[in-house]
Amino acid sequence: MSEISGQTFDYIIVGAGSAGCVLANRLSEDPRNSVLLLEAGGPDSNPWIHVPVGYFKTLHNPETDWCYRTEPDPNLGGRSLDWPRGKTLGGSSSINGLLYIRGHRTDFDQWRQLGNTGWSFEDVLPYFKRAEDQERGADDYHGKGGPLGVSNMRIHREICDRFIDAAEEIGIPRRDDFNGAEMEGAGYFQLTARDGRRCSTAVGYLHPIKHRKNLTIVTHAHTKRVLFEDKRASGIAFDRNGTPETVNARREVILAAGTIGSPQIMMLSGAGPAEQMKRHGIDIKADLIGVGANLQDHLQTRMIFKTTKPITLNDQLRNPIRKFAMGVEYALTRTGPLSMGASQVCAFVRSREELEAPDIQFHVQPLSADKPGEGTHKFSAFTSSTCQLRPESRGRIELKSASPHDYPAIHPNYLATELDRWTVIEGIKISRKIMAASPMASVIASEHLPGTHVQSDDELLAAAREISQTIYHPVGTCKMGQDPTAVVDDQLRVHGLEGLRIVDASVMPTLTSGNTNAPTIMIAEKASDMILGRD
Numbered sequence: 001m002s003e004i005s006g007q008t009f010d011y012i013i014v015g016a017g018s019a020g021c022v023l024a025n026r027l028s029e030d031p032r033n034s035v036l037l038l039e040a041g042g043p044d045s046n047p048w049i050h051v052p053v054g055y056f057k058t059l060h061n062p063e064t065d066w067c068y069r070t071e072p073d074p075n076l077g078g079r080s081l082d083w084p085r086g087k088t089l090g091g092s093s094s095i096n097g098l099l100y101i102r103g104h105r106t107d108f109d110q111w112r113q114l115g116n117t118g119w120s121f122e123d124v125l126p127y128f129k130r131a132e133d134q135e136r137g138a139d140d141y142h143g144k145g146g147p148l149g150v151s152n153m154r155i156h157r158e159i160c161d162r163f164i165d166a167a168e169e170i171g172i173p174r175r176d177d178f179n180g181a182e183m184e185g186a187g188y189f190q191l192t193a194r195d196g197r198r199c200s201t202a203v204g205y206l207h208p209i210k211h212r213k214n215l216t217i218v219t220h221a222h223t224k225r226v227l228f229e230d231k232r233a234s235g236i237a238f239d240r241n242g243t244p245e246t247v248n249a250r251r252e253v254i255l256a257a258g259t260i261g262s263p264q265i266m267m268l269s270g271a272g273p274a275e276q277m278k279r280h281g282i283d284i285k286a287d288l289i290g291v292g293a294n295l296q297d298h299l300q301t302r303m304i305f306k307t308t309k310p311i312t313l314n315d316q317l318r319n320p321i322r323k324f325a326m327g328v329e330y331a332l333t334r335t336g337p338l339s340m341g342a343s344q345v346c347a348f349v350r351s352r353e354e355l356e357a358p359d360i361q362f363h364v365q366p367l368s369a370d371k372p373g374e375g376t377h378k379f380s381a382f383t384s385s386t387c388q389l390r391p392e393s394r395g396r397i398e399l400k401s402a403s404p405h406d407y408p409a410i411h412p413n414y415l416a417t418e419l420d421r422w423t424v425i426e427g428i429k430i431s432r433k434i435m436a437a438s439p440m441a442s443v444i445a446s447e448h449l450p451g452t453h454v455q456s457d458d459e460l461l462a463a464a465r466e467i468s469q470t471i472y473h474p475v476g477t478c479k480m481g482q483d484p485t486a487v488v489d490d491q492l493r494v495h496g497l498e499g500l501r502i503v504d505a506s507v508m509p510t511l512t513s514g515n516t517n518a519p520t521i522m523i524a525e526k527a528s529d530m531i532l533g534r535d
């Protein structure tokens with residue numbers, strides 16, 4: 001038994017990820033609050049976590065990644081997909097692609113229209129700004145001096161510049177800030193980085209304050225379930241290095257274990273769909289049919305184009321001297337390819353004029369590989385991936401057993417609706433239009449994937465089913481709302497129980513139009529004010 005077993009804290013936070021680290025910081029600002037942060041992974045001491053391109057080393061690495069896999073998806077020809085999730089301080093913000101996108105204002109207005117008071121764009125903007133330390137300075141949309149470093153891409157490449165020029169040629173405007181007044185357009189991403197190093201939430205929010213006397217951080221602590229006194233969450237049972245321990249909560253237990261972890265812990269604690277918990281012999285505390293349901297993700301279809309000239313990173317990586325030079329460049333100046341996020345260029349596009357907000361996002365990388373995070377191709381090529389921003393398809397997460405150490409079943413159920421299928425086809429067609437515009441056409445040798453033999457809508461859809469992968473944005477499995485499938489209310493308190501909140505990407509009722517780290521951090525910033533009675 002350790003020295004914390006049996007102790008009582010005002011707040012216990014489960015999961016030190018994008019949301020959990022924000023909460024640990026904000027709730028422990030007042031020295032009168034005692035805060036415990038429990039994390040299943042270890043400290044973020046792997047040096048690759050902190051180098052922006054380091055995800056090539058931390059993805060699929062059980063030291064830093066849970067390495068989940070989905071169940072075979074019938075809509076993807078029965079394929080199972082890798083679903084990485086961060087397992088270390090900083091959670092997925094320690095292994096993600098660093099791309100800083102908040103989402104479209106209509107995403108949050110929709111959350112408000114669904115009945116969630118306090119979640120419209122105007123309501124949440126101050127929290128995005130409070131989190132932010134924007135390299136370009138503060139303005140109406142951006143904050144300066146916050147914990148989360150946001151900075152410009154430190155490397156521009158010819159192929160990326162050409163993509164932006166080509167997009168402009170077909171009528172997609174240039175955009176140098178996707179998080180300002182307008183989102184639509186093409187341009188370089190900004191990154192959650194500071195001075196060329198990754199700014200995870202552990203780096204931004206946790207490390208600077210980890211010595212606070214009222215904050216206890218415990219790593220390698222795998223939460224098994226929430227403990228209850230009647231309907232009130234009273235503590236947590238967890239395993240640390242194989243030893244079972246318990247801790248008590250005086251005020252609140254807050255689950256921040258993410259879109260897979262939070263619903264799993266809920267069900268293991270007896271708060272979920274009654275029929276499922278009965279099947280696994282779990283005592284029922286609250287029949288919440290929405291736990292694990294409403295799973296949404298962005299499905300990316302990666303297109304790969306061979307180039308006529310050696311202007312891609314594949315070319316640089318093939319050459320040991322140039323590869324070595326990249327390392328030296330980064331070590332000396334914190335610039336160059338090692339300072340790159342998972343993609344360099346972004347485009348937000350509307351597939352139909354009448355849409356109020358873009359429904360397709362492109363991620364462009366000046367390199368290509370068979371799978372994200374794997375070795376690059378031996379030929380000169382780059383990748384343009386397309387994803388639908390607001391899919392209608394809904395998947396689910398279910399328990400496979402009552403053991404907290406067994407992974408749950410993940411059923412993503414991609415491409416289950418007509419609109420989702422149509423949009424994926426449209427994304428490929430728009431991508432081809434951009435590639436046909438002169439700035440790109442002049443350097444493209446051929447379409448390697450899916451290949452120009454793939455032409456009809458049926459063929460395009462079949463190719464999408466065969467090659468698409470997650471772009472790592474699962475949300476929604478403990479959704480906020482008032483309807484019978486909602487799990488938390490608009491203060492993120494679990495319906496039907498007391499002293500228990502969920503604060504992470506799982507509470508999003510609908511997926512935001514873009515990458516999901518920044519909105520998760522916003523949710524935690526806002527939740528901290530709610531918990532402290534300031535919102």
Ligand SMILES: Cc1cc2nc3c(=O)[nH]c(=O)nc-3n(C[C@H](O)[C@H](O)[C@H](O)COP(=O)(O)OP(=O)(O)OC[C@H]3O[C@@H](n4cnc5c(N)ncnc54)[C@H](O)[C@@H]3O)c2cc1C
Pocket residue numbers: 014015016017018019020038039040041059084085086087088089090091092093095096097098099100101221222223224256257258259261262265342471472473474504505506515516517518520
């Ligand atoms: C490979 C990858 C690339 C991505 N790229 C981007 C990107 O470029 N830009 C972007 O905006 N978003 C990106 N995302 C998505 C984004 O990082 C996530 O949406 C966000 O981090 C989710 O935050 P969270 O707090 O909900 O969960 P997480 O950050 O995953 O945190 C959950 C934490 O809980 C811990 N935990 C889980 N279960 C337990 C348990 N039983 N006991 C104790 N601890 C537990 C986990 O170890 C983890 O630390 C990416 C994600 C991945 C995985």
